[in-house]
Amino acid sequence: MAFYRTWSEEFKEFALYLFFVILFCAVIFMPRNADPYFMAKGIRDTFTTNEFTYNIDFDRMTTKKQALDWFEDVLIPNLLPEEDYNGNELTKLEKQFITGYNKRLGTARIRTVKVQDNSCTVPAQLQSKIQECYATISADNQDKTDYWNNHTVIKNNKVTSTILDVPYMEGADASWYSPATKLTYPGGGQVIELDNDLANVTEVWSKVKSHDFLDSSTRAVFVNVNMYNANVDLVSATKFSIEFSSAGAVFTSSQIRCLPLIRPVRVLLGDGATSNASLTFTLELVFFGMVLMYILNEFRIIKIHGYVYLKNIWNQLEAINLFLFLVVMILRALSLGYIGNVYDSFAIDDTYLDLDWVVYFAKLVENVNAFNAVLTFLKLFKFVRENRRMSQLIDTVELASIDMGSIMVIILVIATGYGIAFHIAFGHAVTEYRDFAESLFTLFLATLGDFDMDELRSYNQVLGAFLFVTFIVIMFFVVISMFLAIVDSAYESVREQLLEDGGDADEMDPLTRDVLRIITAPTIIGNKIFVLFVGEKEDKGPSEEELEKRRKEEAKKLAEEEKKKMMSPEMMERQAKLKVEHDFKSLYDEAMGRIDKLKASQDSLQKTLNLISDNITIVDQGGEGEGGGEGEQTMGDTIVQEGGE
Template sequence: SAQAPRLHLQSVGKHRPPYSRELEMKTTLQELLIYIIFLTDLCICKFINDYFSHIYYENLLLGVAQIRQLKVRNNTCSVYPYFRIFLKDCYHEYRSASEDKSEFGLKNGSAWNYSPASSLAPWHWGFIGLYSSGGYIFTLPKSKNESIQKLAYLRKNDWLTRGTRVVFVDFSMYNANINLFCVVRLVVEFPATGGALPSWQFYSVKLLRYITYYDYFLASCEVIFCLFVFTFIIQELIKLKKMKTEYFKSAWNWLDMLLPTNLLSLLMENLLSNAYAYPDFYFLAYWQIRYNNMIAVNVFFAWIKIFKYISFNKTMTQLSSTLSRCAKDIIGFAIMFFIIFFAYAQLGYLVFGSQVDEFSTFQNCIFTQFRIVLGDFNFATIEKANRILGPIYFITFVFFVFFVLLNMFLAIINDTYSEVKADFAVIPSQEFEITDLIRQSYNKALVKLRLKKSKMEDVYPAGSMKRSDHTQADFSFSLTFSNSFESTYLTSKYNPVSEKQFEREREKNWLGLSFLCYKGATPKSTEVVLCN
């Protein structure tokens, strides 16, 4: 047997303890599947009854494991004429158009007959291909011995062929202690170049949402959120009806349209009706992950929308004005930047693609160059691949992209910010400071609660003699000039004005103060000094 030489070599070498859980390299797919699913650490220990299996004593195995493969047809690629006498078969890399769906082998059962995929079943994006959700499928029994026998039976009848391009091993577990499902997918891809590329996916998702009291509290929050979204949609529709085409000219309105999204509801009923069948939890986990991603994007845009409400602040107004004013310059610069950037990416792909993993694909080249800009790159790898072009590529890329183009980008933003800041210095911003809004709301609340006197009560104390309507009108007029002086005085501290504007404001304020002193109204502390 294949195991005899290996056991003999283990006994000859260094002494090992009689019981070891060390994972060893396996040479056949049968041994690989057995050790993937039935490792000593992950053995199915039946300690409750014969109908439920547990992994690590805490994780319930849901149903059984499923194994699926996808194949390509023969002669899906062309062989060079001079080699056709040596090579009669040709199996191309996996494509949906070249997928083999015909019967093969024993031609009985789902293991030998193609099972089509449902329309909503997600495809798998592997290292070297995008694979459909159909294929040749069989399930493993719950017993380890029966599973070994079934794998040996399939191996004996050549279930795996030269046309096999990928094998999936899927199973699911549930941990009641933390109310989480773990959906496991183990993948082995067989590229057209030969060899095997293993990979895996572990999805830990919460599919049973409402169990504890805290879950029901979250449910109430979700109801409130749904009501808010419903109200928000109605408001946006009313705004769209009033503004019509003008509604779409604002970037904030486009952001508002992205926020309300449709929620996905997934049902799990009847999935566990047969404990000896494979429950497709991967379908649920996949769409649950997509749903979580959708929520993440919505939360991101909700945070971005905060900029709309903090534009009352002078600093934030300057920043937003800077970005909007230099948008055209940045777009023009971005075109020039990406022309040079993609040129270097193409150069790196052609020179280092066959030797350096970071440049193996054009997409990897793009991400690698972003890493070079951030300083996260191993220069020795490209130097080893090409001692002449490697250093030249690295030095010229850093010089032109990092030292020249990025500094041009910063110069555009700095120059625009200086212009905006100068404009705000000459022309005072009419935006209402949010701090002023909060201060006024706070003062009004204190006045209504009788915790603070209003300006009228400060000038006319309680019990004082009544003034005529003419006197009160004069006071109101003078108080308006007083408030205008205070507003101009506070604003001038933060927004410098031109000389003409300053002279005009000063004359207006002196006129108001003179009128105030002439009428004999009680001035404030600052006005007493000016009147005297």
């Protein structure tokens, strides 16, 4: 306990938080490696980069016919393989594996999102020409009825009739936001589940093609496939999306999320989890325990000091960070509970395994933790703010904050104006300016050097060059230069203040002192062990006090050298002038002090002389009054006597 009490409170708090940060990094990085990327790449190469038509793959399809060809030539054969790469027929168990590595979990699902007929109006002059009108998808105009179609074929004077009935399922999937069209597609739709028999799936798909399932009302088709790779213990929730825009364009995208979803469940159930998974889960529990400890401590401090405690920016940062960690805890608990409920369903092959929500929770946890990582490491500046050299960033931002705010307003105004201008001029032709948000983002990239001026000039040679050149001149050469000048000026002021105030190496904050103790502890312990086993020499060398004095002198020298390195020539000249002025002022003050002392001595001597003079005058006056005649007689007698002789 005595050893514990020798450390400062600042160091104890810093050490505890440093352990918290290390634990956070361990929880984040221990379950991560390159396996999720490699698994996603394998799935992407299988389904999206295979060309089903010359120079056409999933990412480059532009028509509904190409979409149907992709389903028939790429998706179904790879989803339900019959032969290996040598042409050998696969066993029943082997047919459940995609590319030989990924076990298919349950069945695959195809979901379409359709809009209602006559969801938009046609001009009166064209109503006789245009019989149908399907608007852009929204929650209000979605078609929520079952798809039913009776298709009749007459061949060789024989009539063949087939019926395709696809039921509508509400909440079959989570709603999905398209990054390409900026639309949000509802989670419901007409659902087709593909079982694990290739013959049945082929028959179903032939009906889909013949019954015009992807008609004009179809706005999107989603394919959901779940897989598990036992080699790396990862679950993949894959979604392929094909959007048929109301304007006629086709957009494709794929979301392949490979996550260690079942590792915590295997740890809890003792189902052959690896030691790394067990350790990660244990550290995660310890980490969440520390989060709860910090939360309780925050409530205790708020109870003592009131809400005044939250007026400090660092305390606000900590409160936000802890709140987000609490959100992560809740999401992790929900995800773990959901996985535990469906864990037994992993072995069922004839039903669809819905993992969309648990994957959504897992990705949300990763997104929140990404923001938490920034806040967690920013909080480290709270502990080093007492050390002037380590707090230069915070001091610079605080000093420049007001001017930076005004510059940010200027940047926002200019960017908004040019963003609207570029969207109006090129939004119809250039992808990067298709909407206002994309236009702003593209202009931001342009300030970093990522731009394509030739594409702008190809659509409007005069306006493209004018808008781009004026934007770069105003934003980059003027406004951003002003912004950087403000930051540079603030940093120079902070550095000058640091050089003026931080020259005394003997002054050291408690946290820095204790950190140096930790750094030098191995050397001290090594010396003691050496003395213990080898013995101490007769010449014991310098004492601890002398060593401490030397360390302070060396630290002072290093501080002076660092000051010289940090100073620019102008600052060195200014520092030299300040030193000369300081020395001259010191000499002047010393001379004036001595002159004042001399004046005081002169005044004292004058007072003494005046006092002596006054006393002599008094004595002379007393002699004349009492014995003046006698004195004269005596003197005369003496003269007479001398003359007689």
